[in-house]
Amino acid sequence: MDHSTWILIAEISNFIATLFAIVFVADLLVGFVHWAEDNYGQVHWPIIGKSVIEPNLLHHSKPKAFCKNNWWQSADYQIMGALTLMVIASFGGWLHWELVAVLALAVNGNEVHKWSHRSKQENGKLITWLQDHKLIQSRRQHSNHHSGDKNTYYCTLTEWVNPILEKIHFWRSLEWTIEKVTGVSPRVDPAVLKRQARERAQASTITLPEITYSAHASTVYLEAV
Numbered sequence: 001m002d003h004s005t006w007i008l009i010a011e012i013s014n015f016i017a018t019l020f021a022i023v024f025v026a027d028l029l030v031g032f033v034h035w036a037e038d039n040y041g042q043v044h045w046p047i048i049g050k051s052v053i054e055p056n057l058l059h060h061s062k063p064k065a066f067c068k069n070n071w072w073q074s075a076d077y078q079i080m081g082a083l084t085l086m087v088i089a090s091f092g093g094w095l096h097w098e099l100v101a102v103l104a105l106a107v108n109g110n111e112v113h114k115w116s117h118r119s120k121q122e123n124g125k126l127i128t129w130l131q132d133h134k135l136i137q138s139r140r141q142h143s144n145h146h147s148g149d150k151n152t153y154y155c156t157l158t159e160w161v162n163p164i165l166e167k168i169h170f171w172r173s174l175e176w177t178i179e180k181v182t183g184v185s186p187r188v189d190p191a192v193l194k195r196q197a198r199e200r201a202q203a204s205t206i207t208l209p210e211i212t213y214s215a216h217a218s219t220v221y222l223e224a225v
Contacts, residue, residue, distance in 0.1 A: 022098055023157070023161075026102045026109075027105075028155065028161060029102065030156055030157055031154035031155030033109075034109075034156065035154040035174075039151070040184070040186065040187060051077075057189070057191075060191040061191045061194075066117075067114050067122075069114070071111055074111055074113075074114060075107050075108065078107045078109065082103040082107050085099075086100065086103065105157060109157055112136055115131070116141075136157065136158065137157060137158055137159050137162075138159060141153065141159055142156065151186070153166065
């Protein structure tokens, strides 16, 4: 191969690597916002407390509740944040197509998130095909976020960013650092607190034996209820 061919291969490889980086950063950005809301957001905060944090908490107890929202209702704050960043970037001279692509994907994070809570019938053939072929996050992977303590798998766009972050304990390391520096601990989700309270109540229940008598003998049997 001549020199121009090698240059072409290098340019194509660089473009593909750039696309992967854009998707990774966009999903990481979506996950970071999701993580911050889940672990540090408070309902009493002005503006976003009632409009963002409270619906987010409701989502963990009633996961399909936000599926009724249209695209604008799901992306309004993301759009305002993206536009703000683009204005700042334009003044700084670093408003490039890569940043615009990252923000365009991130703005749609909640829309893809909704798809992971809908049935195949609700999503239709195209979205289902994308999920089944792992081109966007599947319903199965996102279910990891809603299990256990609801503190994993925060990214909602792709199928491959979450496993990387969980493998390196990214979120736990970030929480540890914040707690060491500021003394602020991550908030336990109210839905998890309710589940833990039910489990403690069930564990503290004492089962008394039931006394039964044999019809053919004088032996007394103790049987657990």
